Amino acid sequence: DQQVKQNSPSLSVQEGRISILNCDYTNSMFDYFLWYKKYPAEGPTFLISISSIKDKNEDGRFTVFLNKSAKHLSLHIVPSQPGDSAVYFCAASVGMNYGQNFVFGPGTRLSVLP
Amino acid sequence: GAVVSQHPSWVICKSGTSVKIECRSLDFQATTMFWYRQFPKQSLMLMATSNEGSKATYEQGVEKDKFLINHASLTLSTLTVTSAHPEDSSFYICSARRADRGRADTQYFGPGTRLTVL
Numbered sequence: 461d462q463q464v465k466q467n468s469p470s471l472s473v474q475e476g477r478i479s480i481l482n483c484d485y486t487n488s489m490f491d492y493f494l495w496y497k498k499y500p501a502e503g504p505t506f507l508i509s510i511s512s513i514k515d516k517n518e519d520g521r522f523t524v525f526l527n528k529s530a531k532h533l534s535l536h537i538v539p540s541q542p543g544d545s546a547v548y549f550c551a552a553s554v555g556m557n558y559g560q561n562f563v564f565g566p567g568t569r570l571s572v573l574p
Numbered sequence: 575g576a577v578v579s580q581h582p583s584w585v586i587c588k589s590g591t592s593v594k595i596e597c598r599s600l601d602f603q604a605t606t607m608f609w610y611r612q613f614p615k616q617s618l619m620l621m622a623t624s625n626e627g628s629k630a631t632y633e634q635g636v637e638k639d640k641f642l643i644n645h646a647s648l649t650l651s652t653l654t655v656t657s658a659h660p661e662d663s664s665f666y667i668c669s670a671r672r673a674d675r676g677r678a679d680t681q682y683f684g685p686g687t688r689l690t691v692l
Binding site: 496501502503504505506549562563564565566567 | 578580616617618619620665667668669681682683684685686688
């Protein structure tokens with residue numbers, strides 16, 4: 461049973477437009493969420509996080525929105541750039557403290573077309 | 575920044591042999607390191623959590639006798655795949671958590687090791 465779901469395996473967006481990646485979770489105990497970006501044959505790179513006390517967190521071109529009642533979060537990238545083409549993983553944890561591990565979604569492959 | 579390295583980056587071995595993968599935090603101390611496995615077109619699956627100086631905690635379904643983890647120092651954890659078989663072929667990724675911080679987002683990933691078992 462997947463606790464973290466990313467129902468779109470792939471997404472294509474034109475350069476300069478907005479990319480919206482979605483993530484749903486089933487475990488109501490999750491209270492900390494992260495997005496990672498992964499290029500082929502490389503380890504994931506942390507992008508942005510949000511705790512359940514917030515509903516939005518912004519960092520440059522990246523904004524994460526959290527809807528706790530719907531158990532849904534989304535990552536917005538605007539404007540999208542070709543270098544953003546990668547696989548994006550949503551991850552969740554119970555608590556954000558020391559030693560906590562994450563549950564990863566299956567990932568969404570984003571292709572930003574020039 | 576915080577850098578995590580893995581060695582080797584790619585290894586090909588014969589079935590039945592053992593392979594050791596090293597994970598090092600280069601510029602910070604990591605009391606906790608995580609080992610993940612990724613199959614093609616699938617997500618990262620946590621295999622085990624290793625704490626410096628103590629036994630690793632394995633996730634359900636992961637054979638501890640097959641995937642030996644040693645976290646001997648604050649900067650090094652090793653994963654040994656014993657008696658490897660073709661089904662062990664995968665991309666293995668480690669991550670390290672900084673010892674001086676408690677936030678979950680300070681978990682840094684290595685570049686991964688691709689294991690191919692013939």
